[in-house]
Amino acid sequence: MNFEIKDLFVAYGGIHALTSVSLEVREGEIVCLIGANGAGKSTLLRSISGLIKPKKGSIVFNNTEIAGVAPHKIVALGISHSPEGRRVFATLTVGENLLMGSYVLKKKNKATFDFVLETFPILKERLRQYAGTLSGGEQQMLAIGRSLMAEPKLLLLDEPSLGLAPIITKELFSLIKKINEARKISILIVEQNAKAALKLSKRGYVLDVGKITFSGDSKTLQNSPELKESYLGKGA
Ligand SMILES: Nc1ncnc2c1ncn2[C@@H]1O[C@H](COP(=O)(O)OP(=O)(O)OP(=O)(O)O)[C@@H](O)[C@H]1O
Numbered sequence: 758m759n760f761e762i763k764d765l766f767v768a769y770g771g772i773h774a775l776t777s778v779s780l781e782v783r784e785g786e787i788v789c790l791i792g793a794n795g796a797g798k799s800t801l802l803r804s805i806s807g808l809i810k811p812k813k814g815s816i817v818f819n820n821t822e823i824a825g826v827a828p829h830k831i832v833a834l835g836i837s838h839s840p841e842g843r844r845v846f847a848t849l850t851v852g853e854n855l856l857m858g859s860y861v862l863k864k865k866n867k868a869t870f871d872f873v874l875e876t877f878p879i880l881k882e883r884l885r886q887y888a889g890t891l892s893g894g895e896q897q898m899l900a901i902g903r904s905l906m907a908e909p910k911l912l913l914l915d916e917p918s919l920g921l922a923p924i925i926t927k928e929l930f931s932l933i934k935k936i937n938e939a940r941k942i943s944i945l946i947v948e949q950n951a952k953a954a955l956k957l958s959k960r961g962y963v964l965d966v967g968k969i970t971f972s973g974d975s976k977t978l979q980n981s982p983e984l985k986e987s988y989l990g991k992g993a
């Protein structure tokens with residue numbers, strides 16, 4: 758797997774959302790992207806998965822230029838996106854939601870379905886339950902499970918911890934680590950919870966009003982005085 762964004766510009770009408778963003782995810786890495794509300798984090802993930810057409814710049818995945826390519830083709834190439842706010846299909850069951858995740862695959866693989874249920878046993882217990890009736894944490898697990906059903910090489914996670922209690926976030930992040938290790942899936946995770954995201958990831962980037970302002974080893978970022986002040990809170 759190789760993945761690199763170079764000099765990406767995205768605008769909504771005349772408003773610049775991303776300015777000259779460059780970022781890389783290497784084979785097997787968990788990379789985090791942190792930033793405040795409105796920094797452009799979701800815009801970046803939506804550009805990668807083909808939901809937004811960038812104005813300028815390149816996104817190369819496995820040596821193929823994917824900037825501006827249709828979303829279903831990008832999923833088929835091996836990038837899955839678990840969106841902000843989970844977006845599960847509320848009136849479908851858990852099992853049906855998972856099947857929707859594999860729609861791009863020509864050949865469905867039972868082992869993938871088994872892996873998802875093994876990773877998230879709660880989903881196995883609730884296969885016939887409507888997704889809209891799941892708790893927030895369960896819906897997040899379903900959203901990630903649905904993304905895994907497409908057998909990605911690169912998984913994009915948009916604020917998985919949003920609205921979850923700290924103890925559930927902790928559990929979820931350890932499962933994300935497990936997915937990364939067990940299936941060698943590279944992960945780009947967007948978070949406002951900078952502390953938890955830096956702990957989980959190997960490297961990180963900070964996005965501030967559409968621009969990357971810091972990047973580096975997560976341990977170094979955790980100890981950076983600038984980050985402590987703006988993103989990590991007192992006592993970090
Ligand atoms: N469809 C849209 N049309 C116009 N402007 C948009 C659109 N989507 C996002 N924006 C603007 O682009 C900027 C970046 O938004 P984005 O959702 O990418 O931020 P974010 O970092 O994901 O924020 P949050 O942490 O709140 O999810 C914001 O100023 C937002 O208002």
Ligand SMILES: [Mg+2]
Nearest residue numbers: 798799800841
């Ligand atoms: Mg967002």
